[in-house]
Amino acid sequence: MQAYRIHPGSGIEGLERVELPRRTLGADEVRIGVRAVALNYRDLLIARGQYSSGEAVIPCSDGAGEVLEVGAAVTRFKPGDGVVAAFFRDWIDGAPTAQNTAAALGGGVDGMLAEEAVLPEHALVAMPAHLDFVEAATLPCTWVTAWNALFVTGDARPGASVLLLGTGGVSISALQLAKAAGLRAIITSGSDAKLDRARALGADAGINYRTHPDWDQEVLQLTGGRGVDLVVEVGGEGTAMRSAAATRMGGTLAIVGGVSGFGSALQPGALIAGAKRAAGVYVGSRQMLEEVTRFLALTGIRPQVDRVFAFAQAREAYAHLAAGEHFGKLVVRVGA
Numbered sequence: 001m002q003a004y005r006i007h008p009g010s011g012i013e014g015l016e017r018v019e020l021p022r023r024t025l026g027a028d029e030v031r032i033g034v035r036a037v038a039l040n041y042r043d044l045l046i047a048r049g050q051y052s053s054g055e056a057v058i059p060c061s062d063g064a065g066e067v068l069e070v071g072a073a074v075t076r077f078k079p080g081d082g083v084v085a086a087f088f089r090d091w092i093d094g095a096p097t098a099q100n101t102a103a104a105l106g107g108g109v110d111g112m113l114a115e116e117a118v119l120p121e122h123a124l125v126a127m128p129a130h131l132d133f134v135e136a137a138t139l140p141c142t143w144v145t146a147w148n149a150l151f152v153t154g155d156a157r158p159g160a161s162v163l164l165l166g167t168g169g170v171s172i173s174a175l176q177l178a179k180a181a182g183l184r185a186i187i188t189s190g191s192d193a194k195l196d197r198a199r200a201l202g203a204d205a206g207i208n209y210r211t212h213p214d215w216d217q218e219v220l221q222l223t224g225g226r227g228v229d230l231v232v233e234v235g236g237e238g239t240a241m242r243s244a245a246a247t248r249m250g251g252t253l254a255i256v257g258g259v260s261g262f263g264s265a266l267q268p269g270a271l272i273a274g275a276k277r278a279a280g281v282y283v284g285s286r287q288m289l290e291e292v293t294r295f296l297a298l299t300g301i302r303p304q305v306d307r308v309f310a311f312a313q314a315r316e317a318y319a320h321l322a323a324g325e326h327f328g329k330l331v332v333r334v335g336a
C-alpha cells in the first residue's frame with residue numbers, strides 16, 4: 001500500500017511517499033481503507049522536530065475511512081462501515097494517564113496518511129451519517145480538542161461567553177460548537193476577510209489582532225468590562241497574558257496551543273488577582289469523540305473544510321497549512 005512517512009525534524013521536504021507491505025490483522029483489529037486525512041498544526045510541529053516524537057512514522061492523527069476487513073474477535077464494526085480513529089489509540093474514557101495517552105496516532109505510533117490503517121477496534125468510532133469522509137476526517141484532534149476545551153475542561157453553559165483566537169481548525173470548530181450550544185462567541189483574526197467568514201458562521205463579534213494589538217481591551221469593552229467566561233487559548237506565548245486579561249474574575253483559560261510559540265508567558269499574578277483558572281487540554285478521549293460525533297449528528301453541523309488536496313499533493317497541503325492562509329481545516333483525500 002502507498003503511504004507517507006516522516007522523520008521528525010526533517011521538515012516538510014522530508015515527507016516521503018513510500019510503498020509499505022500490508023500488515024496482517026490481529027483478532028481485535030480492523031483494517032481501514034483510509035478515504036481522507038485532515039492536517040493539524042501538530043503535524044507541522046512534528047515535521048519541524050518541535051514535538052516530542054521519536055522514530056519515523058506514518059504521519060497525521062486525523063483520518064476517516066471505510067472498514068475493509070475485521071479480525072475474528074471484532075464485534076463493533078463490519079466491512080463497509082464508515083469510521084474515524086481516536087487521536088489517542090488507548091484513551092477510551094475517564095481521566096488521561098501516562099499509559100492511555102502513550103500511543104498518539106501520527107506521533108508515537110503510525111497515523112493515517114496512508115491508503116490503509118490497521119487499528120484495534122477500541123480506537124474507532126462510527127462516522128456520523130450526515131458527514132462525508134472529508135468532513136469526518138477533521139473530528140479526532142480538532143473537534144475533540146474544541147469539545148474538551150469548551151464543555152469538559154471549560155464547563156461552558158448556555159449563555160456563557162467564549163473568546164476564540166484566530167481562525168484555524170480548533171478555533172473554527174469551537175465557533176461552530178459554541179454557536180450550536182447557545183454560547184456567545186468573540187473571535188480574533190489577523191484578517192478582516194476571515195472575520196467576515198467567522199461572522200457568517202455565527203460569531204457575535206470579531207477583532208482584528210493586527211489592527212487592534214490591544215484586543216484584550218476590545219474584549220473587555222464587548223463584555224461590559226467584565227471579560228469572557230472562557231478562552232480557548234491556542235495562541236501561547238504571544239497571547240496568553242492578553243487572554244488572561246480578557247477573562248472575567250473566576251473565569252477559565254483552556255490552555256490548548258501555541259501558534260505564536262510554546263514558551264512560558266502566563267505569569268502567576270495574571271491568574272491570582274482575578275482568581276482565574278488555567279487548565280491544560282490534551283485533545284481528549286474516545287468518549288469525547290463519541291460525544292462530539294453525537295452532537296454533530298443531532299445538530300447537523302458540518303465541519304468547515306477550507307481546501308481538499310489529492311494524496312499526491314500532501315507536501316503542498318503541509319505547506320499551505322504552514323502559510324496560515326486557511327480558514328478551518330485542510331484535508332487530503334486518499335484514494336479515488
Ligand SMILES: NC(=O)c1ccc[n+]([C@@H]2O[C@H](COP(=O)([O-])OP(=O)(O)OC[C@H]3O[C@@H](n4cnc5c(N)ncnc54)[C@H](OP(=O)(O)O)[C@@H]3O)[C@@H](O)[C@H]2O)c1
Pocket residue numbers: 039040041042141142145165166167168169170171188189190191194209234235238239255256257258259260281282283284321324325326328
Ligand atoms: N492541546 C491540544 O490537545 C491541541 C489540539 C489541537 C491543536 N493544538 C494546538 O492549538 C494550536 C492551534 O492548532 P490548529 O490546528 O487550530 O492550528 P491552525 O489550523 O494552523 O490555525 C492557526 C491559526 O492561528 C491564528 N494565529 C496565528 N498567529 C496568531 C496570533 N499571534 N494570535 C492569534 N491567532 C494567531 C491564525 O489565524 P488567523 O489567520 O485568523 O489570524 C492561524 O490560521 C496549535 O498550537 C496546536 O498545536 C493543541
